Amino acid sequence: MRNSYKNITERRKEILQLLKKHNTMSITELSQNLGVSEMTVRRDCNVLSTRSEVSQKMGIIRLTSREVVGPNEREKIKSHLGLEAAKLIHDNDIVFVNSSTTAMYSVPQVLQKKTFVVTNNGGAVKHLTDDVNGTLILSGGNASKFGIMSGDIANHTFLSMRSDWGIIGCAGISFDQGISTPSIEEATVNRNIVKNSRKLMLLADHTKFGVFSNFTIANITDIDLLITDTFVPDKILYQFKKKGIEVIQVP
Template identity: 25%
Template sequence: MLASQRQDRIVAEVRAHGAVRVADLVEQLDVSEMTVRRDITELDRAGLVRRVHGGAVAVDGASRPTDEPGFEEKSTWATAEKATIATLAAATVEPGQAIALSAGTTTHLLAQRIAADPALRPLTVVTNSLPVAQTLHRAVPGAAPLDVILTGGTRTPSDALVGPVADAALATLRVDRLYLGVHGLDESGLMTPNLAEAATDRALLRCSAAVTVLADHTKWGVMGLARIAALEEVDVLVSDAALPEPARAVLADAGCDLLSPTPDDDPTRQHAEER
């Protein structure tokens, strides 16, 4: 396969899934890791992908900050990393709490783990996400209740309920912890392409005693039109082992704790090494 053909395949994979791992490309293209990294570097210089630790991500989020992918499309991006993050986040949920889950594909995976674990009950969950509410409604029956409070509002492409109705409902509530999904983040804070969703996310922050953000490494450096909050307003960021070291330093400076597996403990890394 010619270099141009390999690079076309890499771009196609990134556009289809939002991100791609070097280890996966080595297997798909049947070439060395060095060759894949060289191809990604050339594509990064050409502005076709953005090189990150362990792979490449789409540049679309940074170049078009108003784009808002749909829930189904985003569900196919960084699936292994999101699963790891959801498992880590579920371990921080305590029975008897009232928590909030924002809209997002990673928070939806967290909802699946909550729904499947009766040991996390009793639990009250406030959400502005239709998929999250539906998943929790189908929870495995347990001895203690799982109460779900769904805000009203206007539906976005990511299946979030936003706007004045959602904001007003949240203004009357108080929860122990918010689990927040974001479109992107960097040293300037948390971002989303949707102005109304940013306002509702801020309403979620205001009603929460503590804030945990769920974001895989591909979201670092991704821009959005609307800023939700500063990193200093976040108590914990749950991410995967591939989060780059510069991002970790920024989080530490902001006083934000990082919860992530070490490379040796990360199942996505172990799977890649086995390949």
């Protein structure tokens, strides 16, 4: 399953690279270049269009101006999402934070308040600086080479307490299949974070919309607050608002 997700992701990246080179291409031309069916290309382009990375008109695909956002700019966006999330946390709050890099951007500011931060990302210890007023609790568990913890011990930690807020990032957001992640080990931990959080905020940049990874960790309706950037189309955000989800867009 993981390979399948990787192949789809790589193919969509290749579509964007081809469009950067040729400016515009037809569905047929993309199909021939990629060696896949036109139906597959059309499905990929629909996803990229939902994420505002391409535009489609009468079978012709072109890049949107928004696609110029590079990796450095994307990291800056993720940082802004994390900072916005931290503003909503108050003294004495218990906060669950999953292992997502976007969610981790909230931790330094949250720890400056008199909070209790519980996470399965061992990398959070680097934020224990002199100006920290909060308490950092690592979940424990089976640690990956990246310092991400999962397994029975990690799950027990999140099930043994209840948080005021859960702050999570994800690999994909789909209205049909929910919030998703590519890791089966982390999926269970994430589900327990969702289950035992009184309120849940999802931090997601524009690239996560219209995407499904391998494992669903939450339904759209589990979200209380969505924090995203300004590149997500209004029509998509409207669908969240219709479900009673608060939406904050950060420049």
